Amino acid sequence: MDKKDKQQLSEIDICDLFITPAIKEAGWDQMQQIRREVTLTPGPVIVRGNMSARNKKKKKFADYVLSKEPGIPIAVVEAKDNKHTVSHGMQQALGYVEILEVPSAFSSNGDAFASHNKVLATGEPIETEFPLDAFPTPATLWQRYKTYRGIEDQAEDLVIQPYHMDSSGKEPRYYQVEAINRTIEAVARGQKRVLLVMATGTGKTYTTFQTIWRLWKAQHVKRVLFLVDRNILADQTLVNDFKPFGSVMTKIKNRKIDPSYEIYLGLYQAITGPDEEDKIFKSVSRDFFDMIVIDECHRGSAADDSAWREILEYFSGAVQLGLTATPKETKYVSSTTYFGEPVYTYSLKQGIEDGFLAPYKVVRIDIDKDVLGWVPPPGMNDDLGQVIEHREYNQADMDRILVLNQRTKLVANRVMQYLNATDPFSKTIIFCEDIDHAERMRVAIVNAAGQVAIDNPNYVMRITGDSVEGKAELDNFIDPESRFPVIATTSELLSTGVDAKTCKLIVLDKTITSMTSFKQIIGRGTRIDEENGKWFFSIMDFKKATELFRDPDFDGEPVVIYEPGDDDDPVPPDPDPGDDVPDDEIQEEPGTYKVRVSGVPARIIHERIEYIGPDGDLITESYKDFSRKQIQSEYASLDDFLKRWNGEKKKQAILDELEEHGIVLDNLAAEIGKDYGDFDLICHIAFGQPPLTRKERANKVKKRNYFTQYGDQARAVLDALLEKYADEGINTLESAKVLKLKPFDQIGTPVEIITKVFGGKAKYEAAIQELEQALFEQDQTA
Incomplete structure (x- = not known):
């Protein structure tokens, strides 16, 4: 095959005709040792607002993974079509080699192989090229892998x-x-x-x-x-x-x-x-x-x-x-x-970056009495008639020493406000200071939930070590098939060892200083559950606990820190002897006397939302800001975008590319306005253009007497398509299936409309493209 013909082949053709045969010829078993099109990571989920989408652009996808045995990868091969150089795919291959921790990376365009070898004898080059018929044997690459990983010959069978x-x-x-x-x-x-x-x-x-x-x-x-x-x-x-x-x-x-x-x-x-x-x-x-x-x-x-x-x-x-x-x-x-x-x-950070773990958004809420403090008037009594110590109480005291009932009510109302605005049946864990606080929070949630709590007595349950009724509902809480309980108030029980994979909201009204406890609590929400539509989770923080996210130790290497280890009891309570030993619970010691005050108001003075940014740190960014950056990374200017939009036969190809970046235009429409089309949403968000609604665009075309060049039936079809665009968007113009619907069925079948009314498929598609140009014509010179 000459070079010109070879350059017309697709990447898959190059694999099938040149790369795979060369690897097989070197002695590799196609069924056991050669894996094609291997997804290593699905790509991270991006969260902004209440919207989420997977960033498929960051999906890690290896063309070939070569294994000694299934499950023991030892090399990666990246393929490119013949328009590229032999080593063009090497940088990609090296990224996959780092993920798999193997020593051998290869790239090929079907002419030859480029090689990167992490295990070299003195004087050998790290990277080299060799012909297709010289690909290394399984024995060669296995020996290289053993050297790289420090595997002795006698350990090979194991x-x-x-x-x-x-x-x-x-x-x-x-x-x-x-x-x-x-x-x-x-x-x-x-x-x-x-x-x-x-x-x-x-x-x-x-x-x-x-x-x-x-x-x-x-x-x-x-x-x-x-x-x-x-x-x-x-x-x-x-x-x-x-x-x-x-x-x-x-x-x-x-x-x-x-x-x-x-x-x-x-x-x-x-x-x-x-x-x-x-x-x-x-x-x-x-x-x-x-x-x-x-x-x-x-x-x-x-x-x-x-x-x-x-x-x-x-x-x-x-x-x-x-x-x-x-x-x-x-x-x-x-x-x-x-x-x-x-x-x-x-790590959690790596799991989120790969897309195997759910990302989180953080809603940080400051309450006035926590941040500004509260000093009781001299001689003030609490609800039990005891004189309140005259000093300043702050966040560290709340629900440990001082109980402000209005504050508890405020937290419960804010939680229910969030759930009602998203999904009142999202599984939620509220972490409280102790059992007493967990019970008061349960009562406050019941009152804040209103009718839903009346209709469903198990809507919220206190699940703590001392509650037989609450613990009896634990299995139901973690079961995706069980709707109730929806909300669990707790102190320690659900911080570890409970697989609540559908948990979508974690509420922190608890002072947390232990990094271990914090990681375990956050871990309650990190599972992605596609079947039940859980792609991310939210953390509502009333006690500044999420400041621990900024601590380098949150996702860094463990180091020995000299601090009291009182957050984890090394020896849990002894079980009663018997056939079945009950789960260990953290039993709380009776606390000091709590000052309880009903009449002191509390209010939220500040609230902000943060998301995981590209580097894994928390940032404040809206879905609009995120989308703008992603669109501008693909199109440097409005002219670039217009050139691509007007030159693309199927606009859906552009929308699919943006979705790979994590941009779902339906999500943008929910924020900007559902009457705007995809084109206007993109131009407005990314390049600041004033948007027109779909109906406004359709009316402008009608006013220009665009349809006069067509016969009566063709005009009727195009006019109806324009109405469909105004109602539903660009996809309806690009799918011939729309011709099966009303009012087109009054004109004829899709085949009749395409062949008889327009004179064939090519002329019908040309008419659609002309209609799209008319819709967006006024923007071509913007």
């Missing part, structure tokens, strides 16, 4: 142990693959303590399952103990992610470890306690378990005096894997000091 593949075809995401492979490689090197840091909502349990499965199938470990500290976590794991283990798996109960199983799920309160007879883990030998996995290991497992540490030390010869979203680093509790540095970290 490292390439296959993943579990279920009938649904579910595959691990790229970061889960990397977490699993890093853990397996660490174990293969003989490392006994391993730490994985993965943000809430990123699938730690599924990642753990695949890790255990591969180690177990390779017979590197035979008996595994997965330790959790809540019944709900053990039960969910048993029936969901760990289900493939089937009959070899059991949950430890009846205060006994049955030695006839291989995979054990354990509630650590069930296997240990303060007295020697409670320590049932000692009923088996120290070498009984080959591997122990500690879920949420920041919650005390690493404290020297904790119950979990005692279990870990007893089974000291086992591989010990710690899982956490928030490594705990204080003077008293340090998970990284115990486990060592994480073998892999996948």
